[in-house]
Amino acid sequence: MPLKMLRRFTELLLVTVFTCCGCQSMSHKQQLKSIDARRFSGMGFQKIHDGSWQDAEELFTKALDKSKNDDRAHWGLAESYWNRGETGLAVEHMEQAVRLSAGDPKMVQRLGRMYLEIGRLEDAKFHSLWALESERDSAQAWALYGDCLLAAAGISDATHPALQPSLSAYHRALALQPDYPKVQQTAAEIYSTQQRYDRVLATLDRLHDGIGVAAAPARVDLLRGIALKQEGRTEDAKESFRRAIAKDGNNPDPLIELASLELQDRKVDQSRATLQRAADLAPERFEDGMLRQQFQEEEQRLAHEKTIEDSQQRR
Numbered sequence: 001m002p003l004k005m006l007r008r009f010t011e012l013l014l015v016t017v018f019t020c021c022g023c024q025s026m027s028h029k030q031q032l033k034s035i036d037a038r039r040f041s042g043m044g045f046q047k048i049h050d051g052s053w054q055d056a057e058e059l060f061t062k063a064l065d066k067s068k069n070d071d072r073a074h075w076g077l078a079e080s081y082w083n084r085g086e087t088g089l090a091v092e093h094m095e096q097a098v099r100l101s102a103g104d105p106k107m108v109q110r111l112g113r114m115y116l117e118i119g120r121l122e123d124a125k126f127h128s129l130w131a132l133e134s135e136r137d138s139a140q141a142w143a144l145y146g147d148c149l150l151a152a153a154g155i156s157d158a159t160h161p162a163l164q165p166s167l168s169a170y171h172r173a174l175a176l177q178p179d180y181p182k183v184q185q186t187a188a189e190i191y192s193t194q195q196r197y198d199r200v201l202a203t204l205d206r207l208h209d210g211i212g213v214a215a216a217p218a219r220v221d222l223l224r225g226i227a228l229k230q231e232g233r234t235e236d237a238k239e240s241f242r243r244a245i246a247k248d249g250n251n252p253d254p255l256i257e258l259a260s261l262e263l264q265d266r267k268v269d270q271s272r273a274t275l276q277r278a279a280d281l282a283p284e285r286f287e288d289g290m291l292r293q294q295f296q297e298e299e300q301r302l303a304h305e306k307t308i309e310d311s312q313q314r315r
Helices: 003-050 053-066 071-083 087-100 105-117 121-134 139-153 163-176 181-193 197-211 218-230 234-247 252-264 268-281 290-314
Strands: none
Touching: 003 053, 003 071, 053 071, 071 087, 071 105, 087 105, 105 121, 105 139, 121 139, 139 163, 139 181, 163 181, 181 197, 181 218, 197 218, 218 234, 218 252, 234 252, 252 268, 252 290, 268 290
8 A cells, every 4th residue: 555545544544533532522421411410300309309499490400501401300490480480481391391201191291280270271181182192091191181171161060061071081080099189079079060969978088088087178078068968967067067167267158058057957146147257258259148138038937937836836
């Protein structure tokens, strides 16, 4: 081989070697950055579990400084922004997390939940179905799908055609995770709207078995009290209403329900006092006078019955 060609070959060989070494070095550095990013992300999620949101946000930011492609860092930062009410930024980072994770079902489901809570119902439903395509055995994905259907239907309309499919989705969620308080409560809400009070009681009794009576939200005690009242178990109903009042003293509904039962027991003065507590909390509920009129008419009816009973006893 001529000397000139040999030199040229040697130069090309050296360039190739240095280039390969350089690529390997860059790849190794990138791997180290990715490892550091994952480490910061893991520490960030631990801080979230500890309730240290500011520390968590700083760690997730450090992770993204190391690698913009760390999906968990975007997820963690989304949760941090969501926690302090910056929903727009939270959704942006959660969208990035979903994209970088190639559609991890848990991230897809979380993004869908965020969409639902900010009112983007179609996006939420799309992501609930996307999550279910990957994880049919996810109770959280079924719950999200049920919530999307329910949000579109409106729980106050017992005849809405989407109400039963949402209840079916909740049944799927509960079949996978029987103790799921949020889903149990929402299912009980639907049963109450449908006036299926036996199902309300069965569902809420299971909820109480799972988390305890004291830990259940005041709304659970209110729903249970209404069902007990409809089933004729008035003493148990009053106990549930009193428990709801003790847990949430700013809600007039259990006070109104309790006043109704007290009046039914002919404890007129006690009923009036309870009703006045409700009026003090929510004067707008009494502005048209209809509610007070209903109680006054019931008082008059009971007074008339009492007069007849007394008359019959004197004979």
